[in-house]
Amino acid sequence: MKTGTLYLIPTPIDNRELKDILLKEDIEKIVKLKNFVVETPKNARRNLGTLEMETPMREIAMMELSEHTRDNGLRELLKPLYAGEDVGLMSDAGSPSIADPGFRLVIEAQNADILVVPFVGPSSIILALMGSGLNGQSFAFNGYIPKDVEELRKRIRLFESLALKLGQTQIYMDTPYRNQKLYEHTVSVCDPNTYLCIALNVGGEDGYIKTMSIADWRKNDIQLPKQPCLFLINRI
Amino acid sequence: MKTGTLYLIPTPIDNRELKDILLKEDIEKIVKLKNFVVETPKNARRNLGTLEMETPMREIAMMELSEHTRDNGLRELLKPLYAGEDVGLMSDAGSPSIADPGFRLVIEAQNADILVVPFVGPSSIILALMGSGLNGQSFAFNGYIPKDVEELRKRIRLFESLALKLGQTQIYMDTPYRNQKLYEHTVSVCDPNTYLCIALNVGGEDGYIKTMSIADWRKNDIQLPKQPCLFLINRI
The missing domain is CATH 3.40.1010.10 (Tetrapyrrole methylase, N-terminal domain)
Structure with missing residues (x-):
């Protein structure tokens, strides 16, 4: 049968x-x-x-x-x-x-x-990558980042070095209530010339995708809401 | 305005x-x-x-x-x-x-x-990953693999070691007329315990996704058609 x-x-x-x-x-x-x-x-x-x-x-x-x-x-x-x-x-x-x-x-x-x-459905990873303008020919989704601050900062440094070495867009996230902390560590750890894309609630009706250099993110006072959020980094 | x-x-x-x-x-x-x-x-x-x-x-x-x-x-x-x-x-x-x-x-x-x-649309990468049963919490899409045989085999070895070390599903591809060659190199390079998923023409009406250990793939005589094909490897 x-x-x-x-x-x-x-x-x-x-x-x-x-x-x-x-x-x-x-x-x-x-x-x-x-x-x-x-x-x-x-x-x-x-x-x-x-x-x-x-x-x-x-x-x-x-x-x-x-x-x-x-x-x-x-x-x-x-x-x-x-x-x-x-x-x-x-x-x-x-x-x-x-x-x-x-x-x-x-x-x-x-x-x-x-x-x-x-079946086809909304993939926040693919939507974020499409909208970021960062390299979509090579990318890695790394899932949740460690909670421990030292581990977290080490991991972001590793992602940035992989992006530089392989040109591979690195995607990572945390639970929504830690978005702001992850954002602050990312802009403080990364090189000013690295590009960061923040993809907030993508696939949702109020989805938002914004890419800027770390130098430009630092000029703004950003408060991320507690919604699902993906972080993407690479050079352009 | x-x-x-x-x-x-x-x-x-x-x-x-x-x-x-x-x-x-x-x-x-x-x-x-x-x-x-x-x-x-x-x-x-x-x-x-x-x-x-x-x-x-x-x-x-x-x-x-x-x-x-x-x-x-x-x-x-x-x-x-x-x-x-x-x-x-x-x-x-x-x-x-x-x-x-x-x-x-x-x-x-x-x-x-x-x-x-x-906008949401069929992503062969996400469809392949969903259907593979391999780790979808951490994965890398590596795009096209090098043509040169030595480079290609070295790259597959690198993917396998990354999969082992990070548990990160590695996804790669080649142009459709080289599918068979890429398949043969993959099954000859990888460890018998590594799992390989072949995702052929996914999102299409005759799409096909099959995951087996390298040991099991070796037991079959496979001829891949010249259709878009993704290769995914990891341990389970």
């Missing part, structure tokens, strides 16, 4: 609805699904509620996946796929499997030779 | 139409535009022809940007923005400014303090 397909479904990272952040052809596939693996069933139902699902919501199977799910739990989640049914993987916000426990189900599906199909 | 906004508009990387790869709310903004900066006007008109533009096509300004455009030419392209008009930037295929000369206009706009707004 043919195994089902695992669809990876991005969800909104702001207050927009699922139906507004996905492509029409992908929505046509989602409304036919009867099986989902999700982070929180309540959130998943709210998101799917904005689509015209072909199956009544109470008949749709919602299986949970979190960072606490064990390996045998993962294999359990693949069962509908072995039975030939398609499954949608959704997290509470953003793209499943990027900075998200969903990747564990994806690699399990890959190991089981199940077809994996990711 | 308020300056206009520079919208960055992704275009199809396969045979789908522009209207099918963009979000509805972004299409609503595009159909109002009267000024575009494009790679090839003929291709841009064909792409826009699938939308219901509010202005007749012959009255829409199409300005060209290529890798040969000089710096004073870039400033010329910003003129409508200074006059308060919005401009759409489109290349022939893919996201403007990622691996594309469009980034030069974006950084010029950033330097001129013009608002830059990127």
Whole structure:
């Protein structure tokens, strides 16, 4: 029997609805699904509620996946796929499997030779890079930066040296309430000629992307709000 | 006077139409535009022809940007923005400014303090990473790999050591007609325990993403077609 397909479904990272952040052809596939693996069933139902699902919501199977799910739990989640049914993987916000426990189900599906199909959705990393004007031919996303101040400053220095040596745009972030601290360390550590792009809440309606030299950032008195924010550095 | 906004508009990387790869709310903004900066006007008109533009096509300004455009030419392209008009930037295929000369206009706009707004579109890099099941918390896109065989093998070894040391998924590519060569060098250079994901024509209708250990890839006799292909390596 043919195994089902695992669809990876991005969800909104702001207050927009699922139906507004996905492509029409992908929505046509989602409304036919009867099986989902999700982070929180309540959130998943709210998101799917904005689509015209072909199956009544109470008949749709919602299986949970979190960072606490064990390996045998993962294999359990693949069962509908072995039975030939398609499954949608959704997290509470953003793209499943990027900075998200969903990747564990994806690699399990890959190991089981199940077809994996990711759907297009807003990627704050790509949007920030497009809008930054910095080198998009070579870039690294480094995820969260360390909390410890000395480690953090060492890491920013490492990113700047990699940007200089490889021309590779370095992308990093912290939790929103530490944005201001990360901004201040970045402008104090980096060379005045290095360019910094601040990409705040990108993909959201009030998204904002601004690139300037460190020298120019230093001339302004910036207060970053507590919203998701990416930092990008490179030379131009 | 308020300056206009520079919208960055992704275009199809396969045979789908522009209207099918963009979000509805972004299409609503595009159909109002009267000024575009494009790679090839003929291709841009064909792409826009699938939308219901509010202005007749012959009255829409199409300005060209290529890798040969000089710096004073870039400033010329910003003129409508200074006059308060919005401009759409489109290349022939893919996201403007990622691996594309469009980034030069974006950084010029950033330097001129013009608002830059990127639109969501298919990113083969993000789709490949989502579908690979490899670490999406830290990754590097390295663009094209060198042609010279010794350099190429050295580079793959460097990627593998970075993946091991940093846990950072390394993504690289070559022009489609050299896919097979790059595949063969990758499986011969890397350790059997390293995982390789082949992401072929992702975002396209016949897209294909497969992750296996190098040991398992070696057991198969693979012939890669001459389609856009990303290579991703890491440990799991």
